[in-house]
Every structure is written in C-alpha cells, then in structure tokens.
Amino acid sequence: MNYDPQEIEARWQRNWALSGSFEVEIDSTKPKFYCLEMFPYPSGHMHMGHVRNYSIGDAMARFQRLMGKNVLYPMGYDSFGMPAENAAKKDGGHPHEVTHSNISSIRSDQERMGYSYDWRRFLATSDVEYYRWNQEMFLIMNERGLVERRLAPVNWCTDCDTVLANEQVKNNRCWRCGLEVVQRDMAQWFLRMTEYSDELLDELDHISFPENVKAMQRNWIGRSHGAHINFQISGSDSVIGAFTTRPDTIFGVTFVTLSPEHPLCEEICEGTEWEDGWRELRDECAKMSEFERINLLKEKKGVFLGRMAVNPMNGEEVPIYAGNFVVATYGTGAVMGVPGHDQRDFDFAKAYGLEIRRVLIQREGEDPSSPLKDAFEGYGPMVNSSKDGFDGLSGDVAKSSVIEALESSGSGYGKVEYRLKDWLLSRQRFWGTPIPMVHCDSCGIVPVPRDDLPVRLPLDVVFSEEQSGNPLASHPEFTEVACPSCGGNAKRETDTMDTFFDSSWYFMRFCDAGNDSLPYDRKKVDYWMDGGVDLYIGGIEHAVMHLLYARFFTKFTRDSGLNSVGEPFGRLVCQGMLNAPAPYCEKCNSEYHVDNFGADCPTCDSPLSSRSAKMSKSLGNTVSPEEMVSKYGADTVRLFILFGANPEAGMDWSDSALEANNRQIYSIIDAVQQALSVDGGPSEMDEWLMAKLRKNQTSWTRAMSNVSLREGVMISHFEMLTDWAWYIRRGGCDPITARKLLQVWIPMLAPATPHLAEEFWHNFGADGMLAEHILAAAPDAPDSDSVMAREEYIKELINSGRSLKSLAERHSEGEITRAVIQTAPEWKAEMAREAIRLNLEGFDFKSHGQSHVQSLEVFQEESKRGEVMQTWMALTTGSKKKRGRIHSWSDGEKSLISSGLDETAVIKENSEFISSSLGVGSIEVYRVGHGEDVGGKARISFPLEPGIAFL
C-alpha cells in the first residue's frame, strides 16, 4: 500500500462526517459513555498540549464505541475572556470577530487530527445562544438566595483592570498575567459557594479524582473544627472574638493578637500613646509587597495596644497586641496566644517577653512545671488549669469540655471554620456574560425578568488602546434602561461574569446543546450525566478553580431541580506535561531559549547542556502540530503521543521517537497487506496465532478500559505485529486464519490510529465503516494456555541454545556444526507429573517430601539417587533463590507436562526451524538413554529444559 496519510486521513474524515458516524442521541438499548476534555480557550491554533489532551480523549471515545457504548463526545469553546478583548483593543475590531476567527482555525486543526466529535453539539460560550442561559442560571441562583452583593475587600489586578476571585490569586499574583494584586474595598457580586462547603469536602471521599487533586481541594476548602471564644476588653463593652482549633489550651492564653487591619485596633488604642505604633504597623502591612512579606514575616512583629482582654474561663487579664502574622480574612482576624502549645505564639512570646505557660503535658506523670524549650503542639492531659474539673482531660474530651463550659457561660461556642470563601463573580470587563441586574434609584437593585433575557453585549463598541475601564459603562444604549419594577430611569449593571461561570455547566449544555427554550432538558442530562461524566480529561491547573466551581454548580442545579446528579465528573484524568529539550546551565540551574543551543550560558559563560523542560513559548521549545501532521500524518502523531507515556505521566517530545513510530506504522501496513495476501494452507501455527489473539484482545480491553493507553497501544500496535511476524517466520500462511486475525486486530488499531485502521477495514472488505463497528468480546478457549506454552517451549529452547552456543564456541576447537539435544528421561517427566499432581492435592512437600522420594521406585537404583534427589528438590522446594518448578511453571507449562508432552517429537517436527535459528547445520534429538550421552548433558536435562551439546 502506498501510504499517503494526507490523502487517506482527509478522505476518512470526510466520510465519517458525511455518514454522521459520531452523532449520538439518547439510546436506552446501550450503556452510555460520556467522554469529555476540558474545552479550550480559542487562542488561535492548537498546540501540542491540546493534541495530547484530545488524542487521549478520542482514543477513549473510539474504544468505548468499539465496546458497544453509546458515546457522547462533544467539543466547544470557552470563548469569553480577556485575550480577545485585549486583541481587539490592540488591533481594532471587536472581540466577537477575533473570537470567531480563532475558533474556526482551532476547529480546523482539530478536524485535521480526526477527532471523533459530535460537531452538532458545538458551542461557544461567548455566543448569546449560550450565555443567555448563564443569565438564566444566575437569576435562579438569585431566587435561591445564592447571589449576594456586598462591599468587601477584594483582589484587584491593575493590569487586567478587574477584580479576581480568591482562587485566581496565586502567591499574591494574578493567575493570568502574573502581576501582583492589591486589595480594594468594592461592592461586588458574590455567589454563596460556602453554603456547599461541607458537601464539597465530604464528597471528595467518594469520587475518583487523582489524590493530588483531592488534596488540593481539601486544602482549599480548609475545614477546621474548633471554638469561637469571646474575650471581653477590660474596661470596655467591646468583645474580641477569636477562633481556635485548640480550646483545650485555653488556660495557656497569655495574650491576644489582632490583625493590624482589625476594626477593634483603632477603638482600643485611639488617642493613647500606643496609637502611633499601631498605625505604623498597619501601614507597613498594607503596603508590603509579596517579596517583602515573605522576608519580613520570618520575624514576628507586634505592638501592644495598651489594653487588656479577659480570659472568659478564668477571668485572667492578658495584654492585647496587634501582630503582623494575623490574617485579617481568616476566622475572625483575631488569635488567642498560647505560647506553650503553639510554635508561632512561642516565637512571639519570646520576642516580646511574654509569659510561656504549660497547660498540657506530653504524657502521664510528666512534671507539669517543667519548662518548655519549644512549644508542645501535640495532645496530652491538661495541667495547671486555673479552674477545677479540667486537669487530666485530653484530646477531644478536653476540647469539648472547654466548649461546654464556654457555652454555658455564654462566652463562646463550638465552631467550624473554612478557608473557602464565597465566589467573587463580577468582573469589570466587557468580554463576558452581562450580569442581568438593574440599579434603580427608587427600587434599588432589581433582577432583569427572565422574559427579558438575554441581556446582549452590544456589538457596536469601538475598542482602543487608550481607553481604560469597561466600555460597557460608556455605552448609553446598554446602560440606560427602564426599571423592570417601577418603570423609572435605571442603569444596567455593567459588570460581567467571571468566565469560570461559563465553564461550570457547559458539560450539561453539551447534553442538549441546541435547546432554545431551556438551558437543557432534564431527561437528557439525567441520561448522559448519570454517574457524572465518565471520563474527564484536562490539565492539573484547574484542580481547584474550574473543578471546584463546576462541582458547586452541579449541586446548585441539582437542588434547583434541574438535574439529578450532584457530582459532575465520575473519573478525572489529568494529563501530564509535555516536555521538550531546552538548553540548560547546571551551574545556574536554569533553562534558556533554544536559540542558545551550542552556545555558552548567557549568565555564567559555562557550557550549556540540554534538559527536558515544559514546552513553552518563552523557551521556544515548542513543536508545531501542523508541521508534524503535514510531515507524518495525524495517525503517526497520535501514536507517538499515546505510546510515549501513559496519560498522567509527563512525556518528552523526541523527533527520533516520532520517526520510530512512523516506521512502526509502515511495518503494520506491511503486515496487514501480507495478512490480506497469504495464500497457503492451515498449519499448527494457526491455533497459536488465535490463542495469542485472544490473549492480547483480553489484556488490551482491560488496559484500555482503565485508560492505560500506553499499555493498550503497546498491545495493539506492537505485540500484535510481533506475533504476526513470528507466525510468518514459523511458516504460518493460512488466509482464513489471517482474516480471523484482521477481523479483530484492525478494530484494535482504531483508537490510536483511526484513519489507518479505517483504510485497512475498507481494504479488508468489511461491511460498513469501522467507526460504527462493535468489537465482539474475545471467546473463551480453554486450550489456549498449552498451545502458547508449546510455542514458548520452542522459543525458550532456542534462547538458551543461543547463549550456550556462544559458550561452546569458546571451548571448541573447530567450527560448531551440529547440536545434540537430549530431552529429559521418562522418570524425570513422571516425577514432574507426580509433583504437579501432589501439589494440587495440597501435599506438604516440606515435611513429607523427603520420605516420599525415598519410597519411589527410581530411588532404589543407587547410582541415580543423587540425581533423583536433585530433580525432586528442583521440582518441589527449589533452592534459596529459586522456587520449585511446580510453583514457577505457568498453567500452560504444567498442562504440557501433565498431558505427557513428547518433547523429542516436538523438536523433531521443528528441527529445521530450530537448527537455522541456532545457526547449526543439523540437530539430533533423542530422549536421555536412547542415544549416546554426548558431552554428559543427560544429567542436566530437565522436563521442558533439555540438555544441549554443541559439536
């Protein structure tokens, strides 16, 4: 076959589209499989990371179709967001046009790869057909009390000109542009995601996300159980509320610390000598950059505020400090200081000369007054409690006793605190879903009635670099509106939604993408989403953001009666990084742009080596999918990607490995063509090939089901080929067997290399397209094991013969021309059969083995005793390092022995093959005793391991 991937691939892509092979609807006769990749932001062309993501998804979608599943596999675009808006600002035009031209180019790249999407379900979140349902969802949330507008300190990114959600701030920097964020007080729209904190956390135990993703989400939600404790300010009506997870250390409190931003600070020290100190600390903290904070915070810094607080448990007065280490936004922004049992407080107390009190001991009997070198942060019995009834209590009992006491005195209560915050939804940008709210002078904030939806983004907006702020705000046709409630003059909300809102439910919209009267039909979503998306593939970077928002959203829609399922994703696979070589300086431990290959380090002038690094524009080590596809075809690129590493593992790009995979494709083509043209007759090898086929199909199905694609591809594209080559080498040439093989092998090639497989299927003359074919499960065949073992026997014989021959060559004068093979004598074979039989009966070889051998007839022959014993031990107990053969033989080998395999006959039948494989002119074979004991090899002969002498 003249392999022209460009022609073949285009042709089959056309045919699949024409016949609608991948278009699916609800079908109650088949199990469903929903395969989904995190949809892309359309930034132009597809890059290799996308190729990896979608090649994994497509392989799984195609595999599941072969398994008879009804597979939903859609594609769409997360097309709202800043890059398009920025591009419009820079180059003119409207983000809408920029976006749509990008979508068409990435889509054509995807089509060129042959991904089997149901393109009818295409969606782009920036199209009003999609985002109007965002607005509807928002209004439903509002009706359910999940929307809140409130004034709050928010994260502001100056570069992006907008606020950011907590999740979008990494190390105090904007996740998108990397600029440091600043705090601002603004009135913003929030979604009350914290309503679902517990469910979001607890359900993690029941979903199959990778452990690291679960850990990140658990961390993020950060639930801690503890107590809220009120410390009365001495001589004031005000109270400092502090959250602690360690109420059992309440008697160790020797100070209370407020965050410098805490509103009570000012009240406490205003007009006193302490005020200046506090103001200084507060200002310092407020303007601290991230870098400074990391350095400064190593040193705990605090100022006394001049007043005392009362410990509600014992009435003791302790000083109140403001401290730079107290986070304003966590808990209450106030901490009780227990230096004896908290290292941070310990350091603080040391620095400011505060009392360190021991109120827990590590173990019973320890001296309660022994001083502490460091804080003891573990649990232990309470001591030195300045109130009766607590000493001796420890752990949870101690905690709940303290909480009980606090509750009965009204000075505190048990409390669960979360790190998770409500979702800050509003963005001060144009290219997003308009928030459907109206500000009316007389009615206040009024939601847009659902019948008035959608609130459309105007298309007649001119973007320019000079402008700052949201262009919507200066677009009167958009902002001027009649109040839906009173009809008076009102202004539209100009904030738009965070784009994570769009991606929080698109997977449900895909189930019913064309619906123009509802976000989606409940029946359809309940069918496709049952048990969640069956396989969701994407990058780890969304472990917290997207995956948490989507989980929240699904629970909200469930509680609103829109769908049944509460967890959106059944199985999540995060694909690993795609790396490529980059110049690397070991001395500076840094990577440089590929332009530096062969040069010296730009920093230290030492020679650069090479190291694998994440493909990135900045290093220039990217590989263009278009280029690779035009050079080798999509199938080669897909094969390389899937075979290079399992989905979760990182993988290195390698041009030579890509070429090797291309060669592999040629080999497969040759093999398939050969299989289509063999014209011999049946042989013993047919049964073997069929046995291997069954075995391969079974392990392939298992591997693929488990998304172990590398293993799957290895079987379909490598082992199957090796088997075919062996079949031919061993003289197999039966056209009927070959067709039986192809009937199964060709479909197995489809997940990774679908075009090639489809072409084979066509040449094979099968009915219909492979894309719509269902592969029957491999039939059971009980004799497979021994058929394979028999062939394995010959392989092993050749293998050990080869290594022996090289030894023999060193010991023999002349050239080696022949081999004499002595198979094990009947008594050894008989002994092996008996050992296998006894083992099945549960015979205790350790205690009765010795006496059993001695009772055997062969043992009576004195000259043989040593060999008999040796054979018996090798068969049963083995040596220190090697187990007895009855344990190490495979089922197939055991059945060969038990059925009395005639080794001599097998070798004779295959003598020509064996002698040519061993590179000897001839071989002679007989059972030990039936000929001369050449080279004294009789003793070495063992069942399945004949003695071989080279002459």
Next chain:
RNA sequence: GCAGGGGUACCCGAGUGGUCAAAGGGGCUGGGUUUAGGUCCCAGUGCGUAGUGCUUCGCAGGUUCGAAUCCUGCCCCCUGCACCA
C-alpha cells in the same frame, strides 16, 4: 512546615511478595535484506559461566524460606498550600 506524588539498567518507562537480570520503546553494537538513501528482518546490550552462579531497582536497617515489591529511619526530586489560629 503541612499535604500529595515520585527516585527501576545509557535514556524514557512497566512492574507492588516467588514465574524478575526485571516488559516495552528509544539509543547503541553486530548480522541479514537492499547493486541508492530510507524502510525492513534477526540478534546482542550488568558481570561471570558448556547451562543452574554473582551483583543490581535512591541510602541504611528490619520482617520472610524468599524483597524492586512489605515495615522503620534517612537522603533527594516534583506539585500544591502556607505565620490559616
């Protein structure tokens, strides 16, 4: 510091009590096919040895008849979070 994942031969990478000197691929070496590259096929790739032996799966111990695999301690790498009370 906390959490999660890792460390296997020249490289990538499977393997989670015995069938393991350890799959598969890449690279490298040798042979064959090819009267041209290329492709393709076969073999070798820890050391030893006319065969059952020795050493090796981050380091050091331990459990076991037997450990890459289980346990303990340590070192190193990656990822995320981080004065979170």
